[in-house]
Amino acid sequence: MNKIKIIYYTGTGSSKIIAELINNKLIDMNYDVFFEKVSKNNLVSQKSCDLIILIFPIHGANAPEVVYKWIKNLPKGNKTKAAIISISAGGKVIFNRAGRLSSIKLSEKQDCEVFYENSLIMPSNFLIPTPDYLSRALFNILPEKIDLIIDDIVNEKIRKINPPIIDKCISKVFEIEKIGVKILGKTIKVNKNCSGCGLCEKICSCGNIIMSNKKPKFMCNFCTACLYYCPNKALQPSVFKMVILKMDITLIIL
Ligand SMILES: Cc1cc2nc3c(=O)[nH]c(=O)nc-3n(C[C@H](O)[C@H](O)[C@H](O)COP(=O)(O)O)c2cc1C
Structure with missing residues (x-):
């Protein structure tokens, strides 16, 4: 697993911070890393790789629509390994827990082998503010959490969550x-x-x-x-x- 592609979407910047931290860490570890932002003008990724790390914020208990569009453009048949990391303000609360499900299913439909999923909490940009002390704590603990996630991913640890049916229903409704x-x-x-x-x-x-x-x-x-x-x-x-x-x-x- 030498060539790693980090793909991220961000609105207000939190997911970009995570993507950059992962990128820097992997470069330090001598991986060949390709870093790319999903946008309306960038819905197709040309470079082939051994592993895709896809990072996006949770919007309404799901991935933002532009992320689904990007996944749908993945070429079929490559069987590329993939890890999916969602960023949210609420963390593992009930309506978020199935938030990666649709993107995982769609990636698998495009023949990706999604072996790893995880989530990180970042300050809120919607409806309920994150208190300052908590924002600071989230940033302080971030490098440690990133290290753990990278360790899991490069060692190809399988981490797949099967959310309860109620979460799947809520995530669907939130679409x-x-x-x-x-x-x-x-x-x-x-x-x-x-x-x-x-x-x-x-x-x-x-x-x-x-x-x-x-x-x-x-x-x-x-x-x-x-x-x-x-x-x-x-x-x-x-x-x-x-x-x-x-x-x-x-x-x-x-
Ligand atoms: C339209 C919209 C919907 C959101 N929905 C959720 C949600 O369902 N659950 C949650 O925990 N956070 C939700 N958030 C908060 C973001 O996921 C969170 O603040 C994230 O850190 C933003 O990442 P970004 O700065 O990379 O855009 C929502 C934000 C927006 C703008």
Whole structure:
């Protein structure tokens, strides 16, 4: 297992931090590592490898839609080994526990051999804030957790979880979130503070923001990155405003 491909998707940056830590560690261990971000403009991975490590945030007890699109484009027949790591704010709570199931099933349909799955908790970017002390503790313990996960993966430890049926049902029900976030995305309004800088367009992982007449237009899946990173706080959803946290998440994550 020499050639390792790390594939990640991120909205607000937590999954990127994990992906980078894993990348650095594997490079230190002399693996040949290829590092790639999933986005609307990057849904096909060309390079072949011995192992894929797929990292994504949990959105509505599932992977974000763009991740499923990436998996569907994997070439069949390669029997590549795969490890799937989900990042969430809630951790192993009931509605998250089946959160990797659909991505595992889809990867296996594309002939990947998923032998390992795990999860990591990072600060919340949605609805319920993570207290500061807990965010700090999560970051402090991260290197240790990453070491354990890498140790498992490079030693090809089999770790597959069969969540109880109730979790599978809840995860299925939460798939409605895919429609919900598209609707929420359309409600994002630009206020008078917008300077037209275009940072939101650059930061959007999915290429879902287009500047038109120096104002952003959204076809969004509500990863929330633009809302938190806008330097002028000029973007806000017009409904369910409470899902966006008042705290400056960029201070925690960067
Ligand atoms: C639209 C949306 C839905 C989310 N749904 C869940 C969820 O079902 N369970 C959970 O624990 N966290 C949920 N979260 C929180 C994120 O998984 C968490 O904050 C993660 O660290 C974000 O990763 P990122 O910074 O790489 O985007 C959600 C976040 C967003 C934006």
